[in-house]
Amino acid sequence: MLTDILAIAAHRDDVEQTCGGTLLAMHARGWSTGILDLTQGESGTRGTAEERRAEAEAAARILNVTHREALDLPDGNVENTQPNRLKIAAVLRRLRPRVVILPYWQGRHPDHYTTATLGYEACFASGLAKLDIPGAPHRPYKILYASLYADVRPSFVVDITPHIEQRLQSLLAYRSQYANQPTGGGLFVPENDIRERTFSTARHYGLLAGVRYAEPFVQKEVGLIEDLMLLPVQSI
Numbered sequence: 001m002l003t004d005i006l007a008i009a010a011h012r013d014d015v016e017q018t019c020g021g022t023l024l025a026m027h028a029r030g031w032s033t034g035i036l037d038l039t040q041g042e043s044g045t046r047g048t049a050e051e052r053r054a055e056a057e058a059a060a061r062i063l064n065v066t067h068r069e070a071l072d073l074p075d076g077n078v079e080n081t082q083p084n085r086l087k088i089a090a091v092l093r094r095l096r097p098r099v100v101i102l103p104y105w106q107g108r109h110p111d112h113y114t115t116a117t118l119g120y121e122a123c124f125a126s127g128l129a130k131l132d133i134p135g136a137p138h139r140p141y142k143i144l145y146a147s148l149y150a151d152v153r154p155s156f157v158v159d160i161t162p163h164i165e166q167r168l169q170s171l172l173a174y175r176s177q178y179a180n181q182p183t184g185g186g187l188f189v190p191e192n193d194i195r196e197r198t199f200s201t202a203r204h205y206g207l208l209a210g211v212r213y214a215e216p217f218v219q220k221e222v223g224l225i226e227d228l229m230l231l232p233v234q235s236i
């Protein structure tokens, strides 16, 4: 199975929090989308890896992705090693995405910012002909960083206005994480705050570009424009 756009994240539910609306928007445009979670969630404060697997599958259906899988990197100890790069590269060669979405390279959780570098280097390795893994070499054309939780100005945002409710539902599919419960009460956002948090963050990024709800991304490359008359986002 091939995917046009593949989102890679450290933990199940990371994609739902940072770029789920974009995956919905791209699916609506006819592209096939996928999610690669690097860990299985065995170290989480709430829920078991098995519960999170079922929840991730439910969320994947809500996000309309054609493919989702999880590797077996240790939850809470994602490291940028050659064996881990090869595991990701093998998936890249199988799914052959043109666009890869990674977490932003700075953040609070080491698994998140490590995944940014690990994912980038796996994209590079996947294109090497003499790599000792199956599949024809493949290097994604475009690498984007989902920056919703980063204190950084996005390169661009994606309008997710028609998909904001479905994006929220994909997050709420993680019942073990977000349903109200005593375990981890001081760590987790109460369920009734998740809607407000999801909508207000998306509204903030939407306001930057003159749309209602949006998700932010950083790209390392400069933008390229052919026609100034078609530039979006009003200046004054």
Ligand SMILES: [Zn+2]
Pocket (backbone or CB within 6 Å): 010, 011, 013, 014, 109, 112
């Ligand atoms: Zn995470």
